[in-house]
Amino acid sequence: MNESSSPHRPLQADLPLAGEVKPQLELLGVTKRFGGVAAVDGVNLRVGKGEILGIIGPNGAGKTTLLNCISGVFRLDGGDIRWEGASIAGMAPHRVARLGIGRTFQIVRPFGSMTARENAAIGALFGSSDARKGPKEAFEIADQVLELVGLKAKAGRPVAALTIPDRKRLEVARAVATRPHLLLLDEVMAGLNNVEIDEALDMVRTVHATGVTVLLIEHVMRVIVGICDRAIVLESGRVLAEGEPEVVLRDERVIQAYLGERYAKRLRASGDEDGTN
Amino acid sequence: MIATLDSNRRWRRAFLIVGGIIAAYALLAPLTSLDAAVSANVPLLADRLWFRIATYIAMFIVMATGWNIIGGITGYAAFGNVAFFGIGAYTTGMLIAKAKWPFLAALPFAPVVAALFAALVGLPLLRLRGHYFAVASLGVGVAVGELVQNIDYGGQPLFGGASGLFLPIDSIANRGLFFFYLMVAAAAISIAVTWWVLRSRFGYGLIAIRENEEAAAVLGVNTTAYKVAAFALAAALTGLAGGIFSQWNVFINQDNAFPIEYNVQMILMALLGGTGTVFGPAAGAILLQLLIQFLGGTLPISFDLPFVSETARPIVAQIILGLLLVGVVIFVPRGVIDFFGGRSRLSLSYLRRSLRETSL
Ligand SMILES: Nc1ncnc2c1ncn2[C@@H]1O[C@H](COP(=O)(O)OP(=O)(O)O)[C@@H](O)[C@H]1O
Ligand SMILES: [Mg+2]
Numbered sequence: 001m002n003e004s005s006s007p008h009r010p011l012q013a014d015l016p017l018a019g020e021v022k023p024q025l026e027l028l029g030v031t032k033r034f035g036g037v038a039a040v041d042g043v044n045l046r047v048g049k050g051e052i053l054g055i056i057g058p059n060g061a062g063k064t065t066l067l068n069c070i071s072g073v074f075r076l077d078g079g080d081i082r083w084e085g086a087s088i089a090g091m092a093p094h095r096v097a098r099l100g101i102g103r104t105f106q107i108v109r110p111f112g113s114m115t116a117r118e119n120a121a122i123g124a125l126f127g128s129s130d131a132r133k134g135p136k137e138a139f140e141i142a143d144q145v146l147e148l149v150g151l152k153a154k155a156g157r158p159v160a161a162l163t164i165p166d167r168k169r170l171e172v173a174r175a176v177a178t179r180p181h182l183l184l185l186d187e188v189m190a191g192l193n194n195v196e197i198d199e200a201l202d203m204v205r206t207v208h209a210t211g212v213t214v215l216l217i218e219h220v221m222r223v224i225v226g227i228c229d230r231a232i233v234l235e236s237g238r239v240l241a242e243g244e245p246e247v248v249l250r251d252e253r254v255i256q257a258y259l260g261e262r263y264a265k266r267l268r269a270s271g272d273e274d275g276t277n
Numbered sequence: 278m279i280a281t282l283d284s285n286r287r288w289r290r291a292f293l294i295v296g297g298i299i300a301a302y303a304l305l306a307p308l309t310s311l312d313a314a315v316s317a318n319v320p321l322l323a324d325r326l327w328f329r330i331a332t333y334i335a336m337f338i339v340m341a342t343g344w345n346i347i348g349g350i351t352g353y354a355a356f357g358n359v360a361f362f363g364i365g366a367y368t369t370g371m372l373i374a375k376a377k378w379p380f381l382a383a384l385p386f387a388p389v390v391a392a393l394f395a396a397l398v399g400l401p402l403l404r405l406r407g408h409y410f411a412v413a414s415l416g417v418g419v420a421v422g423e424l425v426q427n428i429d430y431g432g433q434p435l436f437g438g439a440s441g442l443f444l445p446i447d448s449i450a451n452r453g454l455f456f457f458y459l460m461v462a463a464a465a466i467s468i469a470v471t472w473w474v475l476r477s478r479f480g481y482g483l484i485a486i487r488e489n490e491e492a493a494a495v496l497g498v499n500t501t502a503y504k505v506a507a508f509a510l511a512a513a514l515t516g517l518a519g520g521i522f523s524q525w526n527v528f529i530n531q532d533n534a535f536p537i538e539y540n541v542q543m544i545l546m547a548l549l550g551g552t553g554t555v556f557g558p559a560a561g562a563i564l565l566q567l568l569i570q571f572l573g574g575t576l577p578i579s580f581d582l583p584f585v586s587e588t589a590r591p592i593v594a595q596i597i598l599g600l601l602l603v604g605v606v607i608f609v610p611r612g613v614i615d616f617f618g619g620r621s622r623l624s625l626s627y628l629r630r631s632l633r634e635t636s637l
Contacts, residue, residue, distance in 0.1 A: 071495050097497035105495075111488035113553075122485045125478050126497030135478065178496055 024049040031078035032065050039065040041237035052214045054224040057234035063217045064106050067184050071103045072096040098129040102180030104171040106187045110159040117142050117155040120173045127178025145173040185216040328453040334566045335460035336518050341546035341558035342467040343514030349552030351507045352487030354411045356540050357418020361391040361512035363534040365519025370442045370529050380524045391516025392509040399508040422535030441530030456525040467514045472555045483507050551612020
């Protein structure tokens, strides 16, 4: 399952899997407890530069908590997180952001009194320290990212006038505007219809094509299978399975613990559909 | 609401500003010549009184505009900012009275000491949010006044104690005019600082903190540093007003350098005029200060309240003031600047929208 455990695997430059290659992001026994209960329990994970990694798992598995640990919102109760080889555990969120780790919130947190454009501009004004911009350029970048997520026509609208899916798009726009090296997306496609999911997938591919590593949490299997190089399954704060998405989703333990047989059948059907595309 | 006003609104705002300046000039120009009359020994009570009121108004413009930076733009409802006014007053006062410094050399230390103090208490205080911060900041405001009055050094009250601090009377010619212009300059500085803040990365970061602090942090805003800087900036402006006040008034004590009611007044002024805006707090300060003086019967254009005896007058004045403010907060929640400068005029839909927004 774990790539790093196979010592004789040949080094392949076009396969951005963690292992022999130095990982961009590395989690070592990351643990986060809430009142004695471990929401994240000794998670080990290596993410290679340029990879798209999917995280799935049932509600309450600890996916969002893991994201909060990486972005510095939560302090770790154990373990270490390394970015480009150096520890970032215990670092304040704004410093993590300045290293080039951008994120969205599953429950959107827009700046309510601002327009969509101003929201995105905040990302460009701050964000990665190697790409900070002054107000004028920040608004130009805001326009670009709003176009990317499909909010260009609504740029001047206040947040209150945006629908929930649009607010999710804005959440992504703001994170992309920080010009991250690693983008953490927390269920940004939940609640979207099939057409909208296709648009969102294109958007992620576009961002990824600019050299951004992507770590995305999704419940929609089509997204995980369609875009991820690799997927991990979290359950009760632990990594249950890890590997290529199709393989992981057919893993017996994953089917039993999370998906259930009916879900697995549906997945097989949708997987065949994807195969014809 | 920031930087992307449409041109229509920009024009209305420009008219409002120009109109305000013309009105202010029309009001103050004759007073300037009247002051000359005073220096020529023509006794004119109204003149001195008007200058005193105008100087007070400028002083409150500084305080309300300063509060706006932490309370309006950053969204941290500081209830103890009078501490910075008092610290500014006592810093300048001590340097003049004890160290025998000239006033203009002592004045710059008022904002500096107030800002340093704000940074010091801000670090722990600004970790608190919402009501907790409001209450804690009020506590600091009260505590500083008590400390200043009660600290002894070598058996002597260090800051003049309960009997206050007397400053040597300055030999400034036309001092009414001098302190009026000085306070107006401080008001202009505070407005200019706000204008700059709202166009800078710093200001955008502060607004982001107000709207959602955690989202601001993960986008790269150093929230702690920004909040402390905003608090210190508010304190510096308020301290400057205090520093000018000390020499203007020549005598300072706990009552006039740390008046608890200023805490509430500066917030009401910012609310009345429009929090988070450049000119709102100034507009609110002018309106509310005039109203306070008018109802209190200290204006030269005084009047009698019907059915109210002279002794009940201050209480009735307070009640009228309170009712008026409740009305303003309900019907003009974005302040009078928005009411007159915005797209929406007095209309039923404006009132309906205001009610919807405040009754969330
Ligand atoms: N701030 C918090 N305080 C207390 N418990 C929390 C907090 N955040 C998450 N949890 C708990 O941690 C567990 C994992 O939650 P979460 O990471 O949100 O799961 P997921 O995103 O996988 O649905 C849940 O049991 C949740 O109740
Ligand atoms: Mg979640």
